[in-house]
Amino acid sequence: MAEKDTLESEKRRRAVSGQSVMFSSNEVRLSVFQWIVVLGLVGVFLYLVSVFWVGMEQFEAESDYRFPYQLSNDYWLYKSYCQRVCAGEKTVIIGDSVMWGQYVKRDQTLAHYLNELAGRDSFANLGIDGGHPAALCGLIKYYGGAISGKRVILHLNPLWMSSKKHDLQVSKEFRFNHPRLVPQFFPEIPCYRASISERMGIIIERNVPFLGWRRHLQLAYFKDENGIGRSLPEWAMAHPYDNPFRVFTSEIGDFAEELRYEPKPWTERSPTKLDLSWVELKTSLQWSLFQRLVKILQERKNSVLVVVGPLNEHMLNEKSLTSYREIKKNIEVFLKEKNVSYYFPTVLPSESYADVSHPLSEGYSFLAEQLFDNDVFRGSW
Amino acid sequence: MLFQSWIFLFFFLLFYAVYLAVKRTRFKNAWILICSYIFYGWWEPWFLILIAYSTLADYAALAIMERSRRRKIWLSVSIINNLALLVFFKYSGFITENVNLLFSLLGMSYKLPLPGIFLPVGLSFYLFKSIGYVVDCYRGDVEREKNIIRHGAFVSFFPILLAGPVERAKNLLGQLRESLKISWQDVADGFSLFIVGLFKKVALADSLTLYVDKVYDTPGEYQSAALILATFAFGWQIYFDFSGYSDMARGIGRMMGFRIMLNFNNPYLATGLGDFWRRWHISLSSWFRDYVYIPLGGNRKGKFNTYRNIFVTMMLLGFWHGAAWAFIIWGGLHAVVQCLMRGLERSRFYEESVPTIIKQVFVFAFVTFAWIFFRAASWDDASVIVRRIFTTGVANPNFPLLFVFLIFLVWLYQYVYESRFRWILRNSAVRTGAVVFMILYLMVFASSSNEAFIYLQF
Numbered sequence: 134m135a136e137k138d139t140l141e142s143e144k145r146r147r148a149v150s151g152q153s154v155m156f157s158s159n160e161v162r163l164s165v166f167q168w169i170v171v172l173g174l175v176g177v178f179l180y181l182v183s184v185f186w187v188g189m190e191q192f193e194a195e196s197d198y199r200f201p202y203q204l205s206n207d208y209w210l211y212k213s214y215c216q217r218v219c220a221g222e223k224t225v226i227i228g229d230s231v232m233w234g235q236y237v238k239r240d241q242t243l244a245h246y247l248n249e250l251a252g253r254d255s256f257a258n259l260g261i262d263g264g265h266p267a268a269l270c271g272l273i274k275y276y277g278g279a280i281s282g283k284r285v286i287l288h289l290n291p292l293w294m295s296s297k298k299h300d301l302q303v304s305k306e307f308r309f310n311h312p313r314l315v316p317q318f319f320p321e322i323p324c325y326r327a328s329i330s331e332r333m334g335i336i337i338e339r340n341v342p343f344l345g346w347r348r349h350l351q352l353a354y355f356k357d358e359n360g361i362g363r364s365l366p367e368w369a370m371a372h373p374y375d376n377p378f379r380v381f382t383s384e385i386g387d388f389a390e391e392l393r394y395e396p397k398p399w400t401e402r403s404p405t406k407l408d409l410s411w412v413e414l415k416t417s418l419q420w421s422l423f424q425r426l427v428k429i430l431q432e433r434k435n436s437v438l439v440v441v442g443p444l445n446e447h448m449l450n451e452k453s454l455t456s457y458r459e460i461k462k463n464i465e466v467f468l469k470e471k472n473v474s475y476y477f478p479t480v481l482p483s484e485s486y487a488d489v490s491h492p493l494s495e496g497y498s499f500l501a502e503q504l505f506d507n508d509v510f511r512g513s514w
Numbered sequence: 515m516l517f518q519s520w521i522f523l524f525f526f527l528l529f530y531a532v533y534l535a536v537k538r539t540r541f542k543n544a545w546i547l548i549c550s551y552i553f554y555g556w557w558e559p560w561f562l563i564l565i566a567y568s569t570l571a572d573y574a575a576l577a578i579m580e581r582s583r584r585r586k587i588w589l590s591v592s593i594i595n596n597l598a599l600l601v602f603f604k605y606s607g608f609i610t611e612n613v614n615l616l617f618s619l620l621g622m623s624y625k626l627p628l629p630g631i632f633l634p635v636g637l638s639f640y641l642f643k644s645i646g647y648v649v650d651c652y653r654g655d656v657e658r659e660k661n662i663i664r665h666g667a668f669v670s671f672f673p674i675l676l677a678g679p680v681e682r683a684k685n686l687l688g689q690l691r692e693s694l695k696i697s698w699q700d701v702a703d704g705f706s707l708f709i710v711g712l713f714k715k716v717a718l719a720d721s722l723t724l725y726v727d728k729v730y731d732t733p734g735e736y737q738s739a740a741l742i743l744a745t746f747a748f749g750w751q752i753y754f755d756f757s758g759y760s761d762m763a764r765g766i767g768r769m770m771g772f773r774i775m776l777n778f779n780n781p782y783l784a785t786g787l788g789d790f791w792r793r794w795h796i797s798l799s800s801w802f803r804d805y806v807y808i809p810l811g812g813n814r815k816g817k818f819n820t821y822r823n824i825f826v827t828m829m830l831l832g833f834w835h836g837a838a839w840a841f842i843i844w845g846g847l848h849a850v851v852q853c854l855m856r857g858l859e860r861s862r863f864y865e866e867s868v869p870t871i872i873k874q875v876f877v878f879a880f881v882t883f884a885w886i887f888f889r890a891a892s893w894d895d896a897s898v899i900v901r902r903i904f905t906t907g908v909a910n911p912n913f914p915l916l917f918v919f920l921i922f923l924v925w926l927y928q929y930v931y932e933s934r935f936r937w938i939l940r941n942s943a944v945r946t947g948a949v950v951f952m953i954l955y956l957m958v959f960a961s962s963s964n965e966a967f968i969y970l971q972f
Binding site: 157159161175179347369377 | 515516524701724773779780914945957960
């Protein structure tokens with residue numbers, strides 16, 4: 134006969150349980166020593182992964198190689214790429230999609246044409262798709278440590294100062310490229326609204342290589358059909374019956390070199406002239422972080438040549454052009470003050486631009502020839 | 515801030531550093547109180563007004579009750595005050611909707627405006643904790659806490675503030691009154707509890723939610739197999755999510771030197787519905803037992819009253835979970851089956867002749883079925899799901915084998931734990947290996963979790 138559910142019986146039950154609380158409903162209870170062993174084993178794993186994975190993963194940065202745009206957010210791999218490139222004597226070219234070659238194939242980029250003119254594989258394309266100056270600064274600072282004691286062509290795309298939005302100074306939140314690379318707290322970026330916890334996580338990831346490696350796994354192996362990196366559970370949802378360990382091959386997946394944008398002149402795309410609302414250099418966030426980037430490269434004993442533009446001036450209206458020329462003058466003043474080698478290429482023929490900043494194949498060829506004809510460039514390289 | 519966030523780690527490290535210095539001084543409870551308020555206010559600063567008001571109101575009511583000859587009146591004032599807060603913030607929308615429904619059924623065109631009140635996180639938990647404490651004081655089971663700081667620390671104790679366990683004053687207040695010693699083993703135990711909880715939440719619950727949400731968001735697009743598996747997955751998801759939170763809360767408390775009650779005891783190994791409720795959300799089910807079921811009479815006044823008391827208790831328990839008919843129906847389902855099974859579960863035949871695994875399968879099957887009403891977005895969705903489970907074909911459900919593997923691993927572990935082979939799990943290498951597996955899985959494969967806990971919505 135079940136005991137009556139009385140207060141007294143409950144009191145007896147409580148008196149027995151009282152302060153003695155059951156530890157858990159499982160046996161996962163380690164002693165202090167066992168926790169030390171666990172942390173040791175985990176530490177060994179983290180160390181081994183960071184040392185051996187780089188060696189295990191085959192990644193041939195052959196001639197005309199450029200970092201796949203599908204892996205643009207894989208900064209751990211970018212760091213590995215930098216290390217491979219900088220092991221040799223190549224000159225590295227750093228910049229955004231202009232240097233990367235958004236409208237051209239990889240054998241039609243600036244790096245390719247420079248190599249052609251040089252007669253050997255002397256230039257490496259370290260451009261990154263969507264790499265605005267704020268992102269490039271973070272990329273080189275945290276992941277480009279191997280770029281030290283090298284010759285560097287650093288491209289400045291003035292388009293990033295052509296509006297408050299490009300300059301990341303609008304207060305309305307919007308998604309911009311590479312938020313994980315920009316300063317998380319200072320200087321404040323008004324349109325960047327990640328939570329404090331997310332920002333802290335990003336800062337920790339920058340300083341803990343293992344976390345970058347984990348992101349690399351997601352981006353390089355557990356990616357979805359759109360190339361977006363996924364966690365294992367997310368990947369499993371898309372591949373419910375597949376073995377997840379099969380995605381790990383010794384080679385990083387083949388990332389197709391299809392052109393995302395049709396390589397045609399801007400006049401066939403959108404022939405209207407632009408009226409750009411340039412941001413003054415002294416208040417520009419992108420410019421201030423570009424300056425920081427130059428300083429970082431110089432502090433790492435790199436020989437830096439800043440190449441500015443050339444923007445498609447054919448596409449600017451009179452007012453924009455005037456403002457742009459003023460900005461170029463101020464950029465030149467800064468570079469002179471800081472003793473930084475620089476070059477302002479002349480504007481390319483109109484038909485060799487795909488849009489306001491990206492050249493087409495012949496545009497890169499012209500640009501390469503200009504560089505080779507330039508005394509500063511020839512003197513250093 | 516969620517336990518699995520970086521900001522919480524930062525907060526806890528700062529809290530703990532000072533806590534270790536003051537844990538044996540009179541500043542201990544003040545520090546707990548301050549940090550608990552920071553923790554709670556991080557969600558929304560105005561929540562602090564509510565918790566402070568509830569704390570001060572109960573403190574005052576208890577002080578007066580102690581001196582008054584009309585103790586029951588002050589008990590009632592405190593309970594009504596707390597329930598009024600709950601009704602206002604949690605149920606006013608539901609009440610308004612149903613009054614409007616009644617109006618339309620009566621042919622009236624007038625409609626009350628919907629209040630649109632935001633439910634403060636953790637409200638249901640700390641109010642119930644407070645109510646339990648006031649009743650215990652009234653009954654003489656616990657001595658009234660005269661120190662307002664300590665009382666405040668009890669109500670707002672941050673490890674359990676948001677989603678329980680609904681601790682009893684005798685346990686928690688008792689420990690707040692003590693000068694605590696924290697041994698290295700306490701810290702190790704805290705880590706053990708926390709890592710298990712973190713694994714359950716991030717590696718398991720947050721994975722299963724991908725499938726459950728996909729199917730339950732549009733149940734009309736799925737057939738029987740997918741609906742069954744999504745329901746099965748939800749049963750495990752809610753268990754991992756809620757027990758994971760409880761484990762993390764207990765782990766944090768343990769590192770602080772506190773022993774917080776166990777809240778889940780392998781509920782899917784229950785051999786009867788009564789057994790299930792002694793294993794699931796133990797703090798809440800025991801609260802309803804002690805403060806609703808037993809005061810109503812329990813099983814002392816005949817069969818009819820027993821069933822009535824079970825019904826009332828389970829319906830209220832369901833209603834506690836949310837302001838929707840689906841939760842009441844969920845509670846009602848449990849009440850019906852519990853009443854039907856009560857006699858059977860206590861029979862010799864059931865106890866001795868029915869194999870344990872059969873009992874467990876039956877209980878699990880029923881509990882999983884009942885989860886449909888708990889999880890479905892609406893009564894209509896629940897109806898669609900139930901109907902389609904029994905009437906549609908068996909198309910490929912695309913349920914990831916990885917999830918099957920993980921659930922099976924956990925179930926097997928629990929089964930072995932409650933079997934005569936438990937000694938295997940006690941083996942040092944097995945325990946260490948399990949923790950290494952959990953940590954590495956979390957670090958390598960789990961997604962960065964920003965998913966809130968399911969029970970925060972209650």
